[in-house]
Amino acid sequence: MNSRSYVITLSLFFLLFIITLGVTPLIGSSKISLARAFSDTISISNNVDANILFQVRLPRILLGALTGAALSVAGAIFQALLRNDLAAPFTLGVSSGAALGAVIAIALGLNFSLLGIPVISLFSFLGALGAILLVFSLVRTRHGEFPTGVLLLAGVTANFFFAAMVMFIHYLSDFSQSFRIIRWLMGGLDITDYKTVLSISPMVFLGIFILLFVSRDLNLISTGVHSASSRGVNVSRIQKIGFITASLITGTVVATCGPIGFVGLIVPHTVRLFVGPDLRILIPASMLFGASFLVACDTLARTILAPTEIPVGIITAMIGGPFFVWLLKRKRQA
């Protein structure tokens, strides 16, 4: 890959992202006018249009963008590390592991921050990491491969197990905790503010940067661990960095938005069709496309049954389910 085609391709994905960011705030159940929102004759407290735009829609869109970016990049990384293109935070049970972590934190009433990181995010990260390590150690064969059948089975098992744990905790919790857990489990970007967006962005961006830093090593690992090693890649170190960082960004966004399925599967696949499997470009392109994709899905979620809003996870699952079946079918034919 040369740097010119790199810049051109990424510029196109960036353009798509900017267009999404520019258009989606204007779409919604109540019509708003940009002229009135930016008007300086109406005082800010009386300006309904400005309030809807800046206090309701924009933070929600930014959170959607961050979440889409994080889940998509994590998906691309899990696929490379496990050398299996059906791996994703959702199919591997990483999202439900993160959910279990978050639910434990909610049930224990842990509502404080540690070094600026909300404890619920830390628990969520540990849940995600635990899930991926479980799947990794269960599935890996003696020759370091991850066969599709076993991988999906382990993912399904992990999902069921974590879901059962979540239900168990939910059953034992009192009324107010129960409400918080249910609200959170439904997943969604609707209750948010700039503070939330600001608190999770450093984690997500730092994580994506770290992954970009080791992207060429990950490329080699995606072609085989032994040949990667013979090209000078410190395989076990890069695997650790990859799994921990991808779990970290998954845990961070899942702690905030609840488990949103299939984004990490659909986006890397779609982007790979356009830019190829080189992670040096697949990571930033998936980040931009994933951000645009989830924001678009969320716009659909809040308008399709307007004024009723449905959780965005329903939209991504309705697109993701058939997509997954199509992938599985194509893989079997290959």
Next chain:
Amino acid sequence: MIPELMKLENISFAYETSPVVENLSVSIQEQDFIGLIGPNGSGKSTLLKVMGGILESDSGSIQFKESPISKINKKLFAQSVSWIPQDHPMVFPFKVSEIVLMGRHPYLSPLSFESSEDFEISRRAMETTMTSQFADRYFNEISGGEKQRVMIASALAQNPEMMLLDEPTAALDLKYQVQILKILKDLNTTHKMTLVLAMHDLNLASKFCNRLILLDEGKIVRDGSPEQVLKKDILEQVYGVEIDLDSKDGNIRVHPAIRN
């Protein structure tokens, strides 16, 4: 005297408990063209991985140019020694040219792209292996013999002094077997490349290699020229099958004796 490139002393390796390579010592000289032969499970592949720094031996020492490979930086070692696996399952749709460029990894720093020099080195590697014509095709869409040549090109892009190949001719038809071995022979003579190949075909091995190492149960049974190693009684004992062996005017022909 020919300088010594790699020296293995009392190397043992076990995946679990039973040793696959046991107390093995061997010295490899510059420009050697070594065929590692022996029955399935005799430790050929494992020995190659240990020599390539992919597996760490449980005991013993390996020196590369007189320094222990455990002390050599992984990327620096990859600039001198490359390893090519037997088969190449590829999940993701990388193009042939991308696979070859991956051989430049040990020369690149993080967050960087290949320079025009890297592209030039890869182009030459593809020329040497006659793979230039499918540079833009997907690796998964080319034939087995073509894949093997592409992997050799990728290993060549590492600019190594020594190449380790795990059964490079397995699963290839006769034409490709000879083609691959001719490319390797040419690298050996014109580029002074040191080569160690795991091989099953004893006839081809005797024709192309100047030195054969016969392994059995992780130990060296014989090490020497094809004439010294390919002996009827030794082969019959190691392979456990009756063997016909004729050598005429420097050509050794070995095949299992099949009598009805």
